[in-house]
Amino acid sequence: MGSLLAAAVQAQSLPALLESSVSPISGGMIMAPGGTVSIGESSVIDMTSIPADELAGLGSSSSLAFQSTVPKPEEKLATYDRDRPLSYEACPDDDKDGVCNPQDYCENTPAKAVVLPSGCHLSRDAPLELVGVFFDFNGTFLRPESFEILDRVVAVLRQQFNVVVEIGGHSDSRGDPETNRKVSEARAKAVYEYLVSRGIAPYRLRFKGYGESQPVAANTLADGEDFAAGRARNRRVDLRVVSDLAEARRGSEQTN
DSSP states (O other), X not given: OHXXXXXXXXXXXXXXXXXXXXXXXXXXXXXXXXXXXXXXXXXXOOGGGSOGGGSTTOOOTTOHHHHHHSOOHHHHHHTOOTTSOOOOOOOOOTTOSSSOGGGOSSOSOOTTOOOOTTSOOOOSSSOEEOTTOOBOTTSOOBOGGGHHHHHHHHHHHHHTXXXXXXXXXXXXXXXXXXXXXXXXXXXXXXXXXHHHHTTOOGGGEEEEEEETSSOSSOSBOTTSOBOHHHHHHHXXXXXXXXXXXXXXXXXXXXXX
């Protein structure tokens, strides 16, 4: 609507519009008595020079006509139907995990499982990508917007208190492979340190940098051109269940 009001008017002058009884703009046309006025792209209606009282559908606070159309609080209260049932449209959420279907990347979440904003939960079936965890450009420091996601990870790990997880850092294919591995490991370690600072026991966590060795998308297109969106997908951190605490304890005892 705002863009239409700032559109060009071709076929009729502004004063003529103000003198007529103009109905709301619809479909790129201004409807006026006796015909229509096309919306073009060349000139712009200057709304600032028109008194508010002159604008169709609007009025100024000093306008008696405007004031008379605003119901007083007691009038609103008198007409409120207290017995009318409240109704609202909830978004579809088939697996009842609190994430709407269009934003849910993981279907059939187990009942009552704590999930990330992506709608995904921690399982042995696949790594849990920490979508929304970001680092400084070419750096290893977590950006503040990552903390909300990582606090949700803390809730996930507290619910699944008997698992040991690996935090994996990944990179795209730009640059030196060994440098990429080191940076990805430093980023995984940053996530590890944050989770420990939030109360997750260190013995439940491991971290490792995989560099560019485990891409989830193409870094380049078939013709060799750079694929920026694919590289962005590959720069990520994920969690994977490596064992439960009982298995980890048995492994430690056998080693010793």
